[in-house]
Amino acid sequence: AEVDVTPYLMLGNSSAGTLALRHICVHAGRAGSRDAPVAPSHPFLLLYLNDTQAGLPPPAAEPRRHRRDTGVLAHDLPGYLREQGGEKSDCSLRPFPVSFAQLGWDHWIIAPHRYNPRYCKGACPRLLRYDYHAPNHAVVQSFVHQLVDANVPQPSCVPYRYSPISVLMIERDGGILYKEYENMIAESCTCR
Template sequence: MALLHPFISLLLLAAPLCGAANQSPLPPGSLPVSPPLPLLQALQVRAPGSRGWRAGPVGGQPLRYMLNLYRRAADREGRPRRGRSLATNTVRLVRASSHGGQPWAGRWYLQPLTYHLEGQPEAEHLLRATVVYLPSLPLAHGRLLCALELAASSEAPRVLLSPATRPSRGWTEADVTPYLVPGNGSVRSLALRHICVRAGRAGDSDATLAPSHPFLLLYLNDTQAGLAPPAAEPFRHRRDTGTLAHDLPGYLRDQGGEKSDCSLRPFPVSFAQLGWDHWIIAPHRYNPRYCKGACPHLLRYDYHAPNHAVVQSFVHQLVDANVPRPSCVPYRYSPISVLMIERNGGILYKEYENMIAESCTCR
């Protein structure tokens, strides 16, 4: 026999055994309607535009680097892994814009780079910034050795950036945090010079080889991760999302017969089904899950129902049927990690809190 909630025993002793009132419960129309799925609301404001939009040059090594970062931080379903080392909920990859003429001069390669930082959301607070680059690149007849230099003003001495980490899969990171938060001012851009030299005998195929541009990683703490979209940019109903994200009650009605007990049910949503697979890189699907079913008349202890729900269930059963029974709702949630391409062509890793239901309760 299942254990009853411990508060029920006290109620049964103290309350009179009245018959249920001869009144019908509240009509279904008076109950609140389920809102659109919160993750889809949060992602909608980041959608880069029409379905035909493509990331273009955002692929290649920057995309592979962020995919490796994502796989270390989250599993196939997007759940953040335990013991992950990111220590933040947001990582933004900013690509460089190059300027200047011919970068090659004999054995030397010199390319000025600028990273534009305008338009960063106020809710995202910078924790750390690094520039990721390849310090060594194999050539057909030697190697290409590279370094980064801070492009300071003509009066200030030039600063050669030191690697902050040991090379991993050939990549290394240089810490540039001090140059992005000088005092209380706001930095709009970061200017660097990418310097390389050919070591060894140069072959014909090496003469035109250009190293990949280093990219900037911003490690940020987003204080609004998981919240509803800002009021300034409301949720837009786009045709390519269909009605799946906005009609959860209708979806549930179409699933057939209802099980009796309050329990966790699957609700898989494919980003390809929503037309978002061209800019959401990982995960490929989202299963927020939901709680459905009738709450028992006598709530068991394993439902973790609050005392108020126990009283409400008792009053509905024995005193006044106008008082609704407790509702089956999620009890615990877990976050989800999403890797996506932004409107400006950058790549964003973001963790959204409380997006996957893990258990149910009655309240």
């Protein structure tokens, strides 16, 4: 998840702010055998600052937040993701069933008549999560686009893994052949 943490900074007597975070594991799982517990994961936090040279804004008139409020950020994240269009516009796999007749290939492909090659569509998030399997280059390119030069394009949503398709086809000599074509169905997406 990505969130602007500026409103959660607690300002003291100095101009330096403090940010208190508490990590709560919501989905505890098991690895390997049924009884082998998974070691608790450590949260990964990446902070970057926009250099406004103005420092933090002056504290608001509202009362200072106390340590017991540190869990508020976790409660705000679902709303934040909905507001940003999260799941609907994120880079993801989309269905696209097509017939070989539509492609003009039905004169040499006997079966199957249809297949779903799928495609990837959507915006790549500014912070590329581990489940995108994005290369390091894409992570750097995203930061360059945001912080250095907006003319550098953001990473693009593209297929990451593919599976084959098996077909029965008519050969030039009229014979029938079973053939497997690699990389015909997109199975997952990434940002590159």
